[in-house]
Amino acid sequence: MVHARTPEAESLLTPAEVATMFRVDPKTVTRWAKAGKLTSIRTLGGHRRYRETEVRALLGGVPLQRSGQ
Amino acid sequence: MVHARTPEAESLLTPAEVATMFRVDPKTVTRWAKAGKLTSIRTLGGHRRYRETEVRALLGGVPLQRSGQ
DNA sequence: TCCTACTTGGGTAATTTGGGCG
DNA sequence: ATTGTCCAAATTACCCAAGTAG
Numbered sequence: 001m002v003h004a005r006t007p008e009a010e011s012l013l014t015p016a017e018v019a020t021m022f023r024v025d026p027k028t029v030t031r032w033a034k035a036g037k038l039t040s041i042r043t044l045g046g047h048r049r050y051r052e053t054e055v056r057a058l059l060g061g062v063p064l065q066r067s068g069q
Numbered sequence: 070m071v072h073a074r075t076p077e078a079e080s081l082l083t084p085a086e087v088a089t090m091f092r093v094d095p096k097t098v099t100r101w102a103k104a105g106k107l108t109s110i111r112t113l114g115g116h117r118r119y120r121e122t123e124v125r126a127l128l129g130g131v132p133l134q135r136s137g138q
Numbered sequence: 139t140c141c142t143a144c145t146t147g148g149g150t151a152a153t154t155t156g157g158g159c160g
Numbered sequence: 161a162t163t164g165t166c167c168a169a170a171t172t173a174c175c176c177a178a179g180t181a182g
Contacts, residue, residue: 011092012091012092013092014092014170014171015170015171015172016170016171024146024147025146025147025148026170026171027146027147027148027171027172028145028146028147030171030172030173031145031146041091041128041129043091043092043093043097043154043155044091044101044104044106044107044127045097045100045101045153045154045155045171045172046153046154046171046172047153047154047155047170047171047172048171048172049091049092083161083162084161084162084163085161085162093154093155093156094155094156094157095161095162096155096156096157096162096163096164097154097155097156099162099163099164100154100155114162115162115163116161116162116163117162117163141182142181142182143180143181143182144179144180144181144182145178145179145180145181146177146178146179146180147176147177147178147179148175148176148177148178149174149175149176149177150173150174150175151172151173151174152171152172152173153170153171153172153173154169154170154171154172155168155169155170155171156167156168156169156170157166157167157168157169158165158166158167158168159164159165159166160163160164160165
């Protein structure tokens with residue numbers, strides 16, 4: 001792949017990852033999304049993905065600076 | 070208005086790029102294409118390419134923060 | 139303590155997704 | 161890197177019980 005083209009994709013998190021970060025059950029994260037408390041992006045299969053920036057902000061307002069992983 | 074005669078076809082994305090944008094496995098993107106949920110263009114070698122415009126639209130179109138869903 | 143409203147987690151079944159292999 | 165297939169893990173949606181807060 002010679003393209004130096006990175007389709008500006010904001011990093012997304014899976015339900016399990018968000019659940020781990022908040023120390024709750026993945027099901028609870030789903031409820032937050034349904035309640036509109038958390039923005040969710042859907043895969044074409046209906047699964048949810050969450051914006052990392054939003055989650056981090058809710059977790060403590062620590063901005064993401066893109067340093068490795 | 071930009072160039073009115075740019076020979077480059079509309080930008081196409083590789084399976085890996087689409088997968089990254091949706092935070093799914095490339096294999097999953099292939100499933101979407103086979104299921105007809107995503108338009109796929111075939112290279113002469115049989116690999117798939119996807120329309121960037123379509124992918125972006127499916128990802129939420131407007132990157133503006135949406136409150137509630 | 140009791141009561142009420144809200145939040146969370148367990149259970150189930152169906153679907154979607156990811157890992158391993160060729 | 162992509163394709164294809166099989167199988168396990170994750171996610172979804174639902175209802176219901178347990179926990180939390182005032």
